[in-house]
Amino acid sequence: MQQTDDLARFGKVVAARRARLALTRFEVRDAGGPSDTTLGNIENDTLGRAPSPAVLRKLDQGLRWSKGSAADVLAGGDPVPLESLSNRNSGSSVPGTEPDAIVLPLDEVNNLLGLHRQLNAVHESCRGADPPLDNFDQVIAGFNAFVSRVAGRYATAVLERSGGPGKTLPPMAEMAFGPLLDKPTVDYDPVEHEEQLYRRWLAGRRDEIDDEMDARFRDRWAERERSS
Incomplete structure (x- = not known):
């Protein structure tokens, strides 16, 4: 059985890494990490047991640690951040060190949206094509x-x-994002469904938000405010 002190230390190391990356728990989840609830329990030492191997692998992914780092921390060792491997091997390709996120400039977002409109226009003109x-x-x-x-x-x-x-x-924000906020929520993807409702909540549209979801969204927004 894992010692209580080991689990407490593990949670502190995980929390410190997330703070260093300036990521919310939701962003760690979106980067391949465990759920925000599991991550919160780990950081607060309320999980009640050692994380499973699957959760440890997800922590490596979401916190940008090299493979096996979370397991090493749980055993009393130290993690190896991917950026440290990149620094040691500058100019060479290191397996597993590719970034899992990039900054996409607004101009590129606009270019993508322009291509999106053009492609849909071509698609519409090709309806009923033979063959x-x-x-x-x-x-x-x-x-x-x-x-x-x-x-x-x-x-x-x-x-x-x-x-x-x-x-x-x-x-201006209402005008820019109104069409996106008006889109029907998707049912086939729970994560995307919640993202859509979160955006509506941020915009003051709370008709579909129950008390439990409102509390969850408030925690998420407050965490983002603290980290910004």
Whole structure:
């Protein structure tokens, strides 16, 4: 059985790494880490047991540690951040050190959205083509879903800064993100469904938000405020 002191130390190391990366628990989850609830229990030493091997692997992914680092920390050792491997091997390719996130400039987001509109226009003009365009509808649906996620992440970042409890969303933000906020929520992806509701909550649209979800969103927004 894992010693209580070991689990407490493990939680502190995990929390310190997340703070160093300036990530919320939700962002660690989105980067491949464990759920925000599990991560909170680990950091607060309330998990009640040693994390499973699957959770340890997810911590390596979400916290940008080299493979096996979380297990090493649990055993009393120290983690190896991926950036330290990159520094040691500058100029060479190190397996597993590719970044799991990049900054996408606004110009590139706008370019992507422009291509998205053009592709959909071409798709519309090709309806009923003879011979039919195999899999084109499927490709378009996949691309539309991807663009929606990218636009959604950008909207979330902006709305977290301009919206939230006690704030009135600026008219320009309402105009810019109104169509995205008006889109029906998806049922096939629980994570994306919650992201859509979170954006609506940030914009003051809380018709579909129950008390439990409101409390969860408040915690998420407050954590982002503290880390910004």
